[in-house]
Amino acid sequence: MTKVELEDFVREVYASFNQTFYEADRDYILRAWWNLLRDLDVQQVRQRFTRMAVVAKFMPTPGMIRRAVVEGNLDVMPPSPQEAWAQLQRLIQGMNSGTHASSSEMHPVLGTTLQTLGSMAFGLSTNGDRDFFMGIYSERLAEFLANVYKVEQ
Numbered sequence: 001m002t003k004v005e006l007e008d009f010v011r012e013v014y015a016s017f018n019q020t021f022y023e024a025d026r027d028y029i030l031r032a033w034w035n036l037l038r039d040l041d042v043q044q045v046r047q048r049f050t051r052m053a054v055v056a057k058f059m060p061t062p063g064m065i066r067r068a069v070v071e072g073n074l075d076v077m078p079p080s081p082q083e084a085w086a087q088l089q090r091l092i093q094g095m096n097s098g099t100h101a102s103s104s105e106m107h108p109v110l111g112t113t114l115q116t117l118g119s120m121a122f123g124l125s126t127n128g129d130r131d132f133f134m135g136i137y138s139e140r141l142a143e144f145l146a147n148v149y150k151v152e153q
Helices: 003-016 023-037 042-055 062-073 081-097 108-123 127-149
Strands: none
Touching: 003 023, 003 042, 023 062, 042 062, 062 127, 081 108, 081 127, 108 127
């Protein structure tokens, strides 16, 4: 995205949400948006913004738009902590019944969580175990998303 495209886009965002774009703040506003969106394709940014504008009640921040674009480019979003817990329970049930799921069906975030937990992962079953697992999974998920959302310098 060029700086001209960015300014045009930012003005469109402000207009779409009936917000005033003050010329006195132009440099600060554009710098903030440039720092987060400059490495993204302007067409993808516009496309994601249009989808967001239809349902959003408040003007999205540049970070929200960045996350929407990056998530739209992911092949598979990582499961939420609750979904990951359910997947672990299915793996445990499969192991106990003699069937094994392949690791290709597992999102890498769940895989790294299971590596962190080691063999203890397959003995987790109580509510306390769930909270323990979800805490570790949430840490791994945050690391994964920080890497995915990173801004290219």
